Amino acid sequence: ISIDVTKPGSSIPPTLHGIFFEEISHAGEGGIYAELIQNRGFEESRIPAGTKLENGFLVPWPEKPHFMIEPKKTDWKLEWPYKTQWPAWSVVSKNGAGADVSLSEDKPLNSATPKSLQIILKKTDQNGSTDVINEGFWGIKVNAGEYYNLVFYARTDEAYKAPVNVSLQSPDGKILSSHQFQTINGKNWKKYSCTLKADAGDDKARFVISLRGSGQVWLDFVSLFPAKTFKGRANGLRTDLAGLIEGLKPSFVRWPGGCYVEGITIESAPDWKNTIGPLESRPGTFSPWGYWSSDGFGYHEYLQFCEDIKADALYVFNAGVSCEYRSGTYVPEQDLQPYIQNALDAIEYAIGPVTTKYGRMRAANGHAKPFPLKYIEIGNEQHGPKYASRYNLFYEAIRKKYPSLRIMASMGIGDVNQRTLNGMKEVDIVDEHAYKDAYWSMRNTDHFDKYKRGQWDMYVGEYATNAGVGAGNMRAALADAVYILGMERNADLVKWSSYAPLLVNANDVDWPVNLINFDAAKSFGRISYYTIKMFSDNRADRNITTTVELPPVNTSAPLFTGGIGLGTWDTQAEFKDIEVSRGDKILYRSDFINNEKEWSKIRGEWSVKDGAFAQTAEGPQRLAMTAQQFDTCTISLKARRTGGLNA
Ligand code: AHR
DSSP: OEEEEEEEEEEOOTTSBOEEOOSOTTSIIIIIBOOOOTTTTSOTTSOOTTOOEETTEEOOOTTOOTTSOSSOSSGGGOBSSOSSSSTTEEEEEETTOOEEEEEEOSSOSBTTBOOEEEEEEOOOOTTOEEEEEEOBTTBEEEOTTOEEEEEEEEEEOTTOOSOEEEEEEOTTOOEEEEEEESOOOOSSOEEEEEEEEOSSOEEEEEEEEEEOSSEEEEEEEEEEEESOOGGGOTTOBOHHHHHHHHHTOOSEEEESOSHHHHOSSTTTSOOGGGGSSOGGGOOOEEETTTEEEOOSSOHHHHHHHHHHTTOEEEEEEOOSBOOTTTTOOBOOGGGOHHHHHHHHHHHHHHHSOTTSHHHHHHHHTTOOSOOOEEEEEESSSOOSHHHHHHHHHHHHHHHHHOTTSEEEEEEEESOGGGOOOTTOOOOSEEEEEEEEETTHHHHTTTTTTTSOOSSOEEEEEEEEEEESSTTSOHHHHHHHHHHHHHHHHTTTTEEEEEESOOEEETTSOOSSOOSEEEOSSOEEEOHHHHHHHHHHHTOOOEEEEEEOOOOOOOTTSOSOOSOOOOOSSOOOOOOOSOOOOTTOEEEEEEEEEOTTOOEEEEEEEEEEETTEEEEOTTSHHHHHHHHTTOSSOOOOOOOBOTTSOBO
């Protein structure tokens, strides 16, 4: 390898490494957002706005993309409403007590969150009690000696008079911390709060409200936060997860999706205005990944997080097009104006002067200074004419009002070089998404070298080696490193990148490979996390010219050896520099093993036509089709000429 320092290549902007946060796999709710109570507002069993049900089921993804984890637990054919109307909650009566429980819409706490939990206590003997229990997000991590802030709303009928006990308990009923409210009697909603100090710890604790006596009690917005949050912020973030992210020193944070931005329908797609203001009146957003976000980690909190970790904000909004896999609903162009205005309002909230409507609202919410919003992205993974016409309208309005913001165009998954603009008029930055198999980056080191220059800057908004690498391993980390080197070498074009997905709660895995894994108690970065951290800690700022000379290829070596990583959008093995003649046949065999450890064999042959492989009916198409049915597989390929010569 010769290095010529006198010939510098392109410089590498400090923006190259950022992060992408999406509400997937409980990344936010039950993840980085430090709330410990799952389904705190009892709204989880609501049917998402605009969703059509078929025989009581949420309409499944008509063509489930083959990269989804299979089998996904329940939600691609989600039984709706859930089996229980109050997921994560249970009610247990003891010592002769009894209770009837239901979800009530009577006298709601506010109109945005209509449901509350109604408990009708039956006559009990004196020692009887009824526990209303929340399991947290697959357990609540309680640390001995630490403090937890509880808030809840309650109202009662006249008959309810007894004291109310709240506690943190280990699964076997050991009390870790408790507090008694003398009474919660009153026909109107009232807020109650206390701080719980834990005398002992448990990784899988639960939260319990114990009621006694008789009468009726309604509960709503039950929220419990560790007193320790990232940067000490109220309504804040988990210190371990936010700390891991901060450790990557991201130059920007893309938020909030991903498919999340698209929504199952336009009606249920996220709207920033629903994610600011009092927590108890945020209606929440249904994630297309099968659960509700309370939106406690809302737009303001996201912008605050960017500021806290010294990153720029990259906000993505729905482009008037919902997730095509699910429903693919579109806002007619003539009705798009309110959506465009909504995006402009979001920008005004982030960076507008305090004399403007939304700038003033930001100041009232505690942040007079503008937030570091630098980028806007229009939609996610969409392209094509319906997207293009909507993109143009958003682009024009934003460019006119905010000329200094950088605007990104979603371009879908795969090679942007192959795309036509379909009428998109002005394109400054394109966002290409790249989920690849184990060896893709090694086979395609020149991927970005081949891109046209001068049309636009490029953002690789989602990349990951996520097939043929288990849940993420050293092979993935090496392949990611090669991919990142390709971006660095082409940094005259590629100026931003972010790995995806960033976070996964091990109890609800929506995607095969993720950067940071966690449960209620623990968290760790996979090896790719440390790959990216290494690049980020040691940011290159310019390329230098290198020449690599390789020894001649050994032509007596086999045509192909080893396994082919199963890709998501690229599953082909490439045969390069193999001499073949017309009429030659290449036989192949492939043995797949699926998750149940059943083998499936396919055999076929490729014939050679005009010096290139032509595909027979049993050829690569069949291989590719079959490959999609498996999460992992081993493929052995033997190539043989019909002349009988084994290669
Ligand atoms: O990162 C997971 C998903 O991958 C994102 O939601 C989507 O944009 C992409 O297809």
